[in-house]
Amino acid sequence: xxxxxxxxxxxxxxxxxxxxxxxxxxxxxxxxxxxxxxxxxxxxxxxxxxxxxxxxxxxxxxxxxxxxxxxxxxxxxxxxxxxxxxxxxxxxxxxxxxxxxxxxxxxxxxxxxxxxxxxxxxxxxxxxxxxxxxxxxxxxxxxxxxxxxxxxxxxxxxxxxxxxxxxxxxxxxxxxxxxxxxxxxxxxxxxxxxxxxxxxxxxxxxxxxxxxxxxxxxxxxxxxxxxxxxxxxxxxxxxxxxxxxxxxxxxxxxxxxxxxxxxxxxxxxxxxxxxxxxxxxxxxxxxxxxxxxxxxxxxxxxxxxxxxxxxxxx
Numbered sequence: 001x002x003x004x005x006x007x008x009x010x011x012x013x014x015x016x017x018x019x020x021x022x023x024x025x026x027x028x029x030x031x032x033x034x035x036x037x038x039x040x041x042x043x044x045x046x047x048x049x050x051x052x053x054x055x056x057x058x059x060x061x062x063x064x065x066x067x068x069x070x071x072x073x074x075x076x077x078x079x080x081x082x083x084x085x086x087x088x089x090x091x092x093x094x095x096x097x098x099x100x101x102x103x104x105x106x107x108x109x110x111x112x113x114x115x116x117x118x119x120x121x122x123x124x125x126x127x128x129x130x131x132x133x134x135x136x137x138x139x140x141x142x143x144x145x146x147x148x149x150x151x152x153x154x155x156x157x158x159x160x161x162x163x164x165x166x167x168x169x170x171x172x173x174x175x176x177x178x179x180x181x182x183x184x185x186x187x188x189x190x191x192x193x194x195x196x197x198x199x200x201x202x203x204x205x206x207x208x209x210x211x212x213x214x215x216x217x218x219x220x221x222x223x224x225x226x227x228x229x230x231x232x233x234x235x236x237x238x239x240x241x242x243x244x245x246x247x248x249x250x251x252x253x254x255x256x257x258x259x260x261x262x263x264x265x266x267x268x269x270x271x272x273x274x275x276x277x278x279x280x281x282x283x284x285x286x287x288x289x290x291x292x293x294x295x296x297x298x299x300x301x302x303x304x305x306x307x308x309x310x311x312x313x314x
Contacts, residue, residue, distance in 0.1 A: 001051030002296050004081075004277045010154050010175045010198030013082045014086050015271055017054040017204060018047050018289060019280040020262050022060025023069055037069050039285055044073035046286040048080065050293055051158065054278050056178075056204065057117075058086035058128055059109055063095060066310050071118035084124035084204075086129060086158060090137075094283040101131025104144035110151055126156035126178055136164050140171035147172075156204070162195045173203050176277065181205035183269050183312050184235070184244060202277040208270045209263055209281075211236070213244045216252060216262035218230065220245055250311050258298065267295035267307055297314055 003012040014062050022038035044055070055074070057066045067085060074081055087109040091097045100106075108124065125146060127139055143155040156176035157168060168174050179188045179198055185207070209215055211230060220242050224231040234240040248262060255265035270279045281292045299309075 001053075001293070002311075003053070005202070006124070006154070006239040006277050007173075007175045007196075007202035010174060010202050010277075011082055011286045012279050013054040015054055015276075015278050016267070016289075016292060017056055017278040017280040018044065018052050019206065019282040020055065020057040020066045020070055021061050024057075024066030028300060029129050041068050041073040043283050043286045043289060044070065047283070047289045048074075048077060050290065052289065053080065053081045054084065055073055056084045056206075056280050058089070058126075059113050059116075060086070060089040060091070060097060060128065063091055064112070065114055067116035070212060071116060078119055083117065083119065084126060084156065085117065085122055086126040086128040087113070088128040097127055101127060101134040101136075101139035101142075103134070103142040103145075103162070106139060107145065110146050114125055114151065122148060122152045122247040124154045124156050125152035126158050126176070127160070129143075129159050130161075130164055136160075136167040137171050140168045144172045156202075157162070158206075162191050165195065165199075165201070169199065174203055178204045178206055178280075180207045181270055181273075181276075182208045182210040182214060183266055183308055184210045184247065186312060187310070189273065193273060194308045197275045203273075203275045204278045204280060205270045205276060206280045207282075208267050208279045210230065210244075210266075212264040214251070214262055216248060218248065247311050247314070251294045253307065254304065254308065256313075258300075260294065262299065263292055264295040265308075267292055268298035268300055269305070271298075272300050272305060273293065 001221050003016045029211055033081040044264055057070050087106055088101055089097055089247050090100050131139055146152040154175040157174055159179035235244055252262050255262050258264055267279045283289050
């Protein structure tokens, strides 16, 4: 495993991060089926043994369940890991989810996450999505308060634009950004990643496999159930799916030249960008993490990167 510093002030983290959306089970993760907690815990233990130190979760994953399972899985090895979670998506007694970045809401969410995770501090606390009820400045004041109180150590944002990052930076430094980034979703290369480089903000990419499109498992005939969000997504249906399957087949040929699988190539591409700190891989079972680990040691030359970008742009 290799490690990189998270921005200019953050800790060293493994370049492969463990994503825990699916281990929350149900809700948004239901497209992957129900998850077994024992298998989730085994996956975390396998990752720890492989040198993975970065574990990313969120309060909303399974409405708290992912945090609880991850906390149990890490157990007495808490000192060995960089534990990241997210706030800003809250739910009511009917499990209706809403965005909130209000000062008091952020403080309450942090206390709840600390309890579920079974820890007295969070290494990286991230605003999940831009708030609908508060300014970026108000959200950052709450984050800064949590840092001052010793309850969190570093502050991150997820799904923020450059403008939203700029407003956050007027209050305190942003240690990391978590954007969607992949071969098939390269938009952040234009403005967001250069901005993060310029300001010493670490970048943790999520969905490097573009929600399965770069898994190598899809065909023209792939269908998703009606309760799966991908059944309503243009990239995963109809002509969009056909084009992406064609691109995946061409990318497989490049992967084969390096003796890699397509998912390994996809993660290696993301990690090749100089702004990147870590790539998050969604894990439901041990093979999901062990199968991607070789990507940490891959160096793609510039000609290959250009070739990959050319395929994605068509």
